[in-house]
Amino acid sequence: xxxxxxxxxxxxxxxTNNPVVVQVLGICSALAVTTQMKPALVMGISLTCxxxxxxxxxxxxxNTIPNRIRIIVQLVVVAALVILVNQIxxxxxxxxxxQLSVYVGLIITNCILMGRLEAFALGNKPWxxxxxxxxxxxxxxxxxxxxxxxxxxxGSGTLFGIDVIARFVNETGYDGYQNCGIFVMPTSALILLxxxxxxxxxxxxxxxxx
Amino acid sequence: MNRNSNVYTVIxxxxxxxxxxxxxxxxxxxxxxxxxxxxxxxxxxxxxASVSSVLGKEVTFENAADIWNELDMDNNMRxxxxxxxxxxxxxxxxxxxxxxxxxxxxxxxxxxxxxxxNIQGKPYYIMCLYGAGLWDAVWGYxxxxxxxxxxxxxxxxxxxxxxxxxxKIKDDPAFAAAFIGKHVxxxxxxxxxxxxxxxxxxxxxxDQVDAITGATKTSDCVSLIVENSLSGYKxxxxxxxSSNAPCQACPADSCASDSLNVEPVNVQ
Numbered sequence: 001x002x003x004x005x006x007x008x009x010x011x012x013x014x015x016t017n018n019p020v021v022v023q024v025l026g027i028c029s030a031l032a033v034t035t036q037m038k039p040a041l042v043m044g045i046s047l048t049c050x051x052x053x054x055x056x057x058x059x060x061x062x063n064t065i066p067n068r069i070r071i072i073v074q075l076v077v078v079a080a081l082v083i084l085v086n087q088i089x090x091x092x093x094x095x096x097x098x099q100l101s102v103y104v105g106l107i108i109t110n111c112i113l114m115g116r117l118e119a120f121a122l123g124n125k126p127w128x129x130x131x132x133x134x135x136x137x138x139x140x141x142x143x144x145x146x147x148x149x150x151x152x153x154x155g156s157g158t159l160f161g162i163d164v165i166a167r168f169v170n171e172t173g174y175d176g177y178q179n180c181g182i183f184v185m186p187t188s189a190l191i192l193l194x195x196x197x198x199x200x201x202x203x204x205x206x207x208x209x210x
Numbered sequence: 211m212n213r214n215s216n217v218y219t220v221i222x223x224x225x226x227x228x229x230x231x232x233x234x235x236x237x238x239x240x241x242x243x244x245x246x247x248x249x250x251x252x253x254x255x256x257x258x259a260s261v262s263s264v265l266g267k268e269v270t271f272e273n274a275a276d277i278w279n280e281l282d283m284d285n286n287m288r289x290x291x292x293x294x295x296x297x298x299x300x301x302x303x304x305x306x307x308x309x310x311x312x313x314x315x316x317x318x319x320x321x322x323x324x325x326x327x328n329i330q331g332k333p334y335y336i337m338c339l340y341g342a343g344l345w346d347a348v349w350g351y352x353x354x355x356x357x358x359x360x361x362x363x364x365x366x367x368x369x370x371x372x373x374x375x376x377x378k379i380k381d382d383p384a385f386a387a388a389f390i391g392k393h394v395x396x397x398x399x400x401x402x403x404x405x406x407x408x409x410x411x412x413x414x415x416x417d418q419v420d421a422i423t424g425a426t427k428t429s430d431c432v433s434l435i436v437e438n439s440l441s442g443y444k445x446x447x448x449x450x451x452s453s454n455a456p457c458q459a460c461p462a463d464s465c466a467s468d469s470l471n472v473e474p475v476n477v478q
Contacts, residue, residue: 064213064222065213066213066214066219066222067213068214069219069223076227076230080230080233080234084233084234084237087238087241087245088237088241090248091241091244091248092244094245094249094251094271095271181374184373184374185373185374
């Protein structure tokens with residue numbers, strides 16, 4: 001099995017084949033849940049779990065799934081996992097589940113999931129599928145986290161809910177600081193994502209359009 | 211077995227559905243109690259947040275249950291109808307606020323909860339607010355002092371107001387705090403506090419709270435919600451006011467000292 005493990009299945013999606021900034025999947029939730037770091041982190045972890053499990057399950061079932069209903073089977077598996085995650089969050093991480101609210105449900109429609117299931121899990125053994133799921137999930141989480149860090153710091157002046165800027169202002173006595181309102185809006189996430197894609201492409205000539 | 215045959219496909223789909231259904235049912239039933247406890251706790255937090263300034267501390271998700279028990283809130287709630295009569299046999303805490311309103315207006319047959327918080331020997335009457343915001347539902351709680359008119363605090367929550375703008379009704383403590391000391395009745399008339407642009411004064415002489423800059427629509431909605439929701443409590447509040455008013459029937463000396471301490475009622 002180890003011999004079949006494709007190189008870069010896990011590490012590739014973290015950066016050079018990142019699902020968000022290279023494959024440009026899952027943009028909608030990257031715009032929506034990145035106003036603060038905590039929900040972004042939880043969303044990243046939730047998606048990683050769902051994607052890893054879904055990839056393994058679909059990979060295990062890949063030889064039994066009837067070809068004509070494979071998309072629906074994938075959807076059922078994903079939906080069941082997402083509902084499970086949502087129920088567990090509601091029971092044990094209530095405040096986080098409130099902040100995520102509809103976005104947890106939106107994991108079902110996250111294009112990364114269907115994309116990876118259809119493109120990878122259906123044609124690979126469980127172990128590489130697990131690695132692919134973890135890699136893509138963490139790649140997504142990484143981008144969300146970076147974007148959320150910028151947005152929370154400049155938009156609300158806080159990091160993980162700790163009011164760093166307000167404390168700094170209090171200590172130095174400098175008055176008149178205003179948070180940058182646009183960082184609260186989804187627009188800023190799009191701009192930040194654009195900057196990340198720009199940087200990534202500048203560093204990796206392979207990714208540039210010929 | 212032929213994976214592309216119709217029989218195989220149908221059986222496969224049916225089996226998958228049954229398995230998934232069983233799995234989700236087990237999860238839903240197993241986690242139900244914990245989820246109910248969480249949402250109850252959140253409700254307690256929101257109710258108590260409307261008297262947080264009287265309590266002198268912030269009510270958080272963590273300490274809400276403790277404060278709730280400390281104030282013995284479970285035994286200090288009642289249900290009233292729109293005529294102000296007490297309804298018995300209904301648990302005020304379990305009432306679904308949403309179901310008591312239709313199109314933003316209190317229903318005729320509504321059963322409205324009142325939570326009474328006795329803090330430092332004074333009662334505070336907490337009432338629920340509900341209505342439509344700009345994008346989705348907005349709800350909250352508002353507390354009044356023993357005179358049934360002076361607002362002691364308010365708390366708001368919403369399902370989908372714009373983050374950073376309309377969402378400030380919840381996120382900016384200054385908005386809810388601005389309701390403190392405002393009135394529900396003015397000169398004996400029902401004229402609840404309104405949310406208006408800074409500097410504007412309501413025509414009917416009601417008190418005013420500054421609207422949120424950039425969230426005029428949400429502010430208007432909150433104003434309407436407060437008025438509509440409290441109109442259902444109007445009769446109950448009048449009863450509260452008359453039962454708590456300095457007594458006129460009893461001998462003057464028995465309550466003279468009390469009435470001196472009680473806020474001057476109707477001096478204006």
